[in-house]
Amino acid sequence: MPVTMREVAQRAGVSVKTVSNVVNGYPYIREATRSRVIEAIDALGYQMNISARSLRASRTGIIALAVPELRMPYFAELSEAVIRIARENDLTVLIEQTGAERERELALLSSARGHLVDGVIFSPLALGADDADRLNVPFPMVLLGERIFRGPVDHVSIDNVAASREVVRHLISNGRRRIALIGMISHEGVGTAALRFQGYLEALAEAGLAPSPELVLPAGPWNRSAGAEATNRLLDSGVEFDAVFGLNDTLALGALRALLSRGIRVPNDVAVAGFDDIEETRFSTPTLTTVDPGRDQIARTAVELLVSRMKGQNDEVRPREIFADYALHPRQSTGEPLTG
């Protein structure tokens, strides 16, 4: 038996409308009235009924965050940031896990949870540029990641080519010449892998190094075990290399693990670098060189873009493409001394 506004109004000796005004911070209320209402609210333990409000206002105060897998550290950390920043904007976050499955990513777009959410922040991993049209959804949406550029909705990402180039430059400036790349996904022309691969090629080219196909290793899901497997394949192949660039941190950590367990010294024999700057990279042995893709900035920008769309003031503004800042963090795995 929840307390309603009506009951609060009765106890305070005012009308429901006045209670509503107080609750919603309407300014023109006599101080005496306001305090009587607040007193009644406290006394009765009144809680606004969100369902009623959202039915009336067709607005729930909930946004959805759709990510592939919460277990992937990058997405766990991203989600944390989105939840925290959404909170600052009085929004609650509902997390959808798509499992990186195309079906479920599409389902997300067509359902949007039945008016339950006011907007969606969507980080696709299966949909690609060909699906851009399907992003024309009837609710505010912000896209994250590198799968779809120039789609019909606001988009936040980083300059993956440049960031990746920076990592490889760093390896080269470290004296590395045979740099293996782990995590290639060759069957897709676009996406994170392709962009980071391009940065890799560009950095090699700058330094006058020829890319070797045998140094480019595919790796299935971007997790530790795929990284370790690919590294073992590389080692077994007998191909020489003096550095490994994992296209994300978990791949690189898996590589690190494989190298060390085969008695290869890092960074002395082989340098290792990753991508994402997940917390763990600061606590591996050795600590892992990586790029921070500005998770917090991405989260903040995404929430802000979404909020501005939800307010509906920007209906005519064309889709915005925003690039967050990235930053290279050289650490022990490429020869930096330990700091901190």
Add this chain to the structure above:
Amino acid sequence: MPVTMREVAQRAGVSVKTVSNVVNGYPYIREATRSRVIEAIDALGYQMNISARSLRASRTGIIALAVPELRMPYFAELSEAVIRIARENDLTVLIEQTGAERERELALLSSARGHLVDGVIFSPLALGADDADRLNVPFPMVLLGERIFRGPVDHVSIDNVAASREVVRHLISNGRRRIALIGMISHEGVGTAALRFQGYLEALAEAGLAPSPELVLPAGPWNRSAGAEATNRLLDSGVEFDAVFGLNDTLALGALRALLSRGIRVPNDVAVAGFDDIEETRFSTPTLTTVDPGRDQIARTAVELLVSRMKGQNDEVRPREIFADYALHPRQSTGEPLTG
């Protein structure tokens, strides 16, 4: 302009109530009627308005999961499981991060998001046994963890004393005698730390080993950096030890990192064990011995208990205390050969 039931009804030539019946799986409907309705739903792309339903039925199909921090790997993995299993039960999960702050944990209890959620799965980290009374909330709730036993609500946890004892037994059977414990939180008589500490003491006692206070190290938040710091304190103190038991995996991984970076060999010089079996423990170097607290089983049990309470059939059933199964996973950090 969302499609309403009324419009579906018009198109199908039936009343709204009939549409409602179809949508909700009411059995007594002529097949012909049902298919007409379904056809209309598909044609119009009708989506039920959840706000309206919950206003009327006081039921949203949403449950809240309140965890301290999504960035903590244990909670990321737990959340993944809860979301997945809730989905199987047609429930959507809304995640609250309490930041392990007492204020926010209390706020959660008193608000429960204003009737927005049908139930709450709550993993407190700041509230303790003294707060048990406050768990008498007017909505279904399931408690996780080791902070509050015998509270007024259903509770899922594991036998931390036994699990911890098992870890320490394993270390002892490994020939270790001076086993440091990292992550002690002495100012609380109850909670995870206290229980795991008790298991530690029991295992030592079984083996006839005397506990040494200087081997028991406090560590603030249970993360890698606190684990590394505590280990460095221990090393600097000059106290001898041949094993480290981190009260959770991130503490243990931090310890591992500190040991290795000071040139101490693991497991040769010092063995290391943790608690939680987060994914990373299988990919550190060396891999980390730990205890799997049965995350999936915890998640499943929690959701099922909550669902049964939400159905309201168990109103008179007294609070249930359920213990999930745990399992020790010996790995390289305590001398096991690498497998897998």
Add this chain to the structure above:
DNA sequence: TTGTACGCGTTATCAA
């Protein structure tokens, strides 16, 4: 500055 009346989309009641 405050109050009244109405409707948001759904489900429950009861009658047909």
Add this chain to the structure above:
DNA sequence: TTGATAACGCGTACAA
């Protein structure tokens, strides 16, 4: 087996 109608609790006109 189906339909008409009245709530559910709140916000918005509009009036006072």
